[in-house]
Amino acid sequence: MSIDRKYLIAALVYAIIGMVxxxxxxxxHDHVHHVTHAHILLIGFVVSFVYGIIHKLWIVQPSARLSMVQFIFHQLGAAVLLIGLFLLYGNIIPESTLGPIMGIASVCVLIGMLLMMVIVLAKPGSYVAA
Incomplete structure (x- = not known):
């Protein structure tokens, strides 16, 4: 399965979870998870969808290995962060326990973004003409 399709499927899964x-x-009438809801839709759905669009429209021959590493960093970081937010705002696990885990997950999402920048800049001659 192509990386753009993987991102599209992940984005749609996050959209469904966020909408539910x-x-x-x-x-x-309990909006305690509004922060979790927003992060699911933004980091999960929107960012994954944008990454899929970047791969589909601009990157002709991405490094399969680098693209998969970037995908894993983003998806793993996003999933852990979103689960952590759900547990935090649901008062299931205290912030003192979740804080370091969510911090690492946030850094994983950032690394995913940095790796996307590397992918976009890596092959300046191999992009679809706009």
């Missing part, structure tokens, strides 16, 4: 959480919050 949003519907739950609206139905229950």
């Amino acid at each position: 959480l949003g519907i739950y919050m609206a139905a229950s």
Whole structure:
């Protein structure tokens, strides 16, 4: 499966999760997870979707290895961060326990973004003409 398709599928999964959480919050009138909801939709859905678009529209021959490392960093970091936010705002696990884990996850998401920049800059002659 191509990396752009992997990102599209991941983005749609995050969108479904975010929408289900949003519907739950609206139905229950309990908006304690609004931060989690926003992060699921932004980091999970929007950023994954944008990465997929970048791969589909601009990068002709990405390094398969580097693209997979970048995908793993983003998806793993996003998933851990979003689960951590759910556990934190749900008062299931205290911030003192989750803070370091979420900090590492946030750095993974940042590394994913930095790696995307490397991918975009790596082959200046191999992009689709705009």
